[in-house]
Amino acid sequence: MENTTIKFLKSLQQKKFRNIHNEFIVEGVKMVNELIQSEFKVKAIYATDTQDLITSDTTPILISDKELSRISGLKSPNKVLAVVEIPEPKIKHEELKDKLSIVLENIQDPGNLGTIIRIANWYGIENILCSEDTVECYNPKVTQATMGAIFRVKVHYCDIYSLIEKAQEWQKFNVYATHLSGDNIHDKELNNSGFIIMGNESKGISKRIKDEFISKIKLPSYPPNDDQMESLNVAIATAITVAEFRRRII
Amino acid sequence: MENTTIKFLKSLQQKKFRNIHNEFIVEGVKMVNELIQSEFKVKAIYATDTQDLITSDTTPILISDKELSRISGLKSPNKVLAVVEIPEPKIKHEELKDKLSIVLENIQDPGNLGTIIRIANWYGIENILCSEDTVECYNPKVTQATMGAIFRVKVHYCDIYSLIEKAQEWQKFNVYATHLSGDNIHDKELNNSGFIIMGNESKGISKRIKDEFISKIKLPSYPPNDDQMESLNVAIATAITVAEFRRRII
Numbered sequence: 001m002e003n004t005t006i007k008f009l010k011s012l013q014q015k016k017f018r019n020i021h022n023e024f025i026v027e028g029v030k031m032v033n034e035l036i037q038s039e040f041k042v043k044a045i046y047a048t049d050t051q052d053l054i055t056s057d058t059t060p061i062l063i064s065d066k067e068l069s070r071i072s073g074l075k076s077p078n079k080v081l082a083v084v085e086i087p088e089p090k091i092k093h094e095e096l097k098d099k100l101s102i103v104l105e106n107i108q109d110p111g112n113l114g115t116i117i118r119i120a121n122w123y124g125i126e127n128i129l130c131s132e133d134t135v136e137c138y139n140p141k142v143t144q145a146t147m148g149a150i151f152r153v154k155v156h157y158c159d160i161y162s163l164i165e166k167a168q169e170w171q172k173f174n175v176y177a178t179h180l181s182g183d184n185i186h187d188k189e190l191n192n193s194g195f196i197i198m199g200n201e202s203k204g205i206s207k208r209i210k211d212e213f214i215s216k217i218k219l220p221s222y223p224p225n226d227d228q229m230e231s232l233n234v235a236i237a238t239a240i241t242v243a244e245f246r247r248r249i250i
Numbered sequence: 251m252e253n254t255t256i257k258f259l260k261s262l263q264q265k266k267f268r269n270i271h272n273e274f275i276v277e278g279v280k281m282v283n284e285l286i287q288s289e290f291k292v293k294a295i296y297a298t299d300t301q302d303l304i305t306s307d308t309t310p311i312l313i314s315d316k317e318l319s320r321i322s323g324l325k326s327p328n329k330v331l332a333v334v335e336i337p338e339p340k341i342k343h344e345e346l347k348d349k350l351s352i353v354l355e356n357i358q359d360p361g362n363l364g365t366i367i368r369i370a371n372w373y374g375i376e377n378i379l380c381s382e383d384t385v386e387c388y389n390p391k392v393t394q395a396t397m398g399a400i401f402r403v404k405v406h407y408c409d410i411y412s413l414i415e416k417a418q419e420w421q422k423f424n425v426y427a428t429h430l431s432g433d434n435i436h437d438k439e440l441n442n443s444g445f446i447i448m449g450n451e452s453k454g455i456s457k458r459i460k461d462e463f464i465s466k467i468k469l470p471s472y473p474p475n476d477d478q479m480e481s482l483n484v485a486i487a488t489a490i491t492v493a494e495f496r497r498r499i500i
Contacts, residue, residue, distance in 0.1 A: 034479065111361070115483055122480045124472040147481060186497050222374040222496040229284065230372045231397060233365055236489045239482075243490045244497075246472040247436050 001046075001067045009046075009071040012083070015136050022086045024138035028078040029053065031148055038151035041085040046071065049079050058082075073140045086138055089154040091127065091163075097170050100192045100245060101127045103160050105209060106200040107134045107234065114145020115235035116198070121149035123242045128153060129195070131160045160197075164212060167195060175214040177205050178237055182216030190245050198238050217241070251296075251317045259296075259321040259333070265386050272336045274388035278328040279303065281398055288401035291335040296321065298329050308332075323390050336388055339404040341377065343413075347420050350442045350495060351377045353410050355459060356450040357384045357484065364395020365485035366448070371399035373492045378403060379445070381410045410447075414462060417445060425464040427455050428487055432466030440495050448488050467491070 011017035012025045023043060026035050029052045035042060036056040045060040047053060048068050053060060060080070068077045102120055107113050113135050120128055135142065137155040146153075167175055176190075177197035197214070199205030210216075219240055221230055232240070261267035262275045273293060276285050279302045285292060286306040295310040297303060298318050303310060310330070318327045352370055357363050363385050370378055385392065387405040396403075417425055426440075427447035447464070449455030460466075469490055471480055482490070 115486065118481070118483065119486060122471045122482055147483075148479065152479070219493070220496075221372045222499075229398065229402070231368070232372055232489075233368065233397075236365065236369060236486065239486045239489055240493045243469070243493070246470075247494075249472075 001063055001071070006067075006070055009081070009083070010073075013073045013140060015139065018086065018136070018138055023083050024086055024143070025073065025140055026082045026084055026143060027072060027074055027080070027140070028144075029080055031143070032080045032082045034148035034151050035082055035084060040087060040151055043083040043085055045080060045082045047080040053080060074144075089156055091129070091156050091158060093163075093166065096127060096167070097173060098193050099127070100125055100242075101129055101195055102238065102242070103164065103195045103197040104128060104130045104134050105160060105197060105205055106131055106203075107198070108201055109234075110135050110139045110141035111145050112201065112233070112235045113137060113139075114142040114150075116238050117142070117146040117153050117155065118149040119235065119239045119242060120153045121146075123246050125242065126154060128155045129160055129163060130155060130157050132157055161208060164195065164197070164209070164214070168213060175212070176217050176241075177209055177214050178219065178241060179205055179210060179216040180218060182218035184220050185217040185241065185244050186220065188215070188217055190248050192245055192249050196238070196241055196245070198234055198241075201234050251313060251321070256317075256320055259331070260323075262333070263323045263390060265389065268336065268386070268388055273333050274336055274393070275323065275390055276332045276334055276393060277322060277324055277330070277390070278394075279330055281393070282330045282332045284398035284401050285332055285334060290337060290401055293333040293335055295330060295332045297331075300330075303330060324394075339406055341379070341406050341408065341413075343416065346377060346417070347423060348443050349377070350375055350492075351379055351445055352488065352492070353414065353445045353447040354378060354380045354384050355410060355447060355455055356381055356453075357448070358451055359484075360385050360389045360391035361395050362451065362483065362485045363387060363389075364392040364400075366488050367392070367396040367403050367405065368399040369485065369489045369492060370403045371396075373496050375492065376404060378405045379410055379413060380405060380407050382407055411458060414445065414447070414459070414464070418463060425462070426467050426491075427459055427464050428469065428491060429455060429460060429466040430468060432468035434470050435467040435491065435494050436470065438465070438467055440498050442495055442499050446488070446491055446495070448484055448491075451484050 033054045036054045042058045046063045047060040050060045143150045174191040174194040283304045286304045292308045297310040300310045393400045424441040424444040
């Protein structure tokens, strides 16, 4: 491999260069096989061994283990690394009106975002709408944590505040946010056309969201108590919330 | 600080030395404050600044930022590091008979174990029973992920197989395991005196558990499908399962 190629591939570990080149990295046999079966545009595949790879239009470039370890961002590189074009999913508001979507405000941890994308995929949520200050979804730690769900769920970065304002005018549509001041989710009517807003890991939803005219829901602990010692991680809270919405219609 | 002290404290990052000394490390102001309020036995506290620390019987030893960064296992050390005695929680079978407990078989990821301990704390589960090959709970990555719940939930390592066999003789007690072949959890009678068994991250529960006479439950995806592309992380699956058990009695 040429040094310039190695340098370029390594640069894609950083957000700055992903933005410049509009490309990101996907690693590992399972992930690359899911990539190949998705609608994402593959730019290049580098592999030390192609026998477990699904055949695609992109012919893999054979490299040595040593070369792979130079270009990989993983501690234990796993046979293959692909370069992928960053898609530009457009949100059509019309499409959101009769669906359940997750809205994320300022989620910072890549593992949390990746896990939330995986949860969305499991529960048939097609769109995740992220505030501009949410961690970027093509961060390798995010894509790895999605276990391939990144190729099946659309992640949009947008002005969530104006979107939420707009959504409040939609018919038969509800906006929900999890907050300690909310009503017990199990006692609440839940509409599967709506937004579920989840807030930052340490601060929760912002005052701006809290003051909007939205439905606040609370996940009850057991036994119910107001002891603030216990808490749930934001990805865990997202899972329990979405599971409860979906349970009502299953 | 003396070099031997620094060496000793750093050694506690490794399981081998935690076992030899029967001590583990807790870091950060929030975690150490929760430690102080728990029943765990504090052996020493090292702090660069004590103003946010709760007063306790253990007088903190003041150290410099440079010293803290030498003994810390964190990328960004947070003012304080404590040495704690590893407790030896004994399981009394009598105590488990009328409670819900989580049983973990061969969980490998420290973040997953830490998150499961935090979930147990939220849902009032007092005991987690781990197979001997589950990751050790005093691993710093586990304790950090618990956000303090490690001080409030008892984690036992034991022969889960003989325990499960024994539990099957208990009156009004059920043993559940999540498995794809199981019944939809939402259609199932759930008994809050029981074990919920969760299996290894990639392999799920073992054949040995699967073949036991236990109740298999499945978390339904939405829309329901048998596509094996999607999956849930084991900590997420634990959260949704336990939330459903608790919802039934709230």
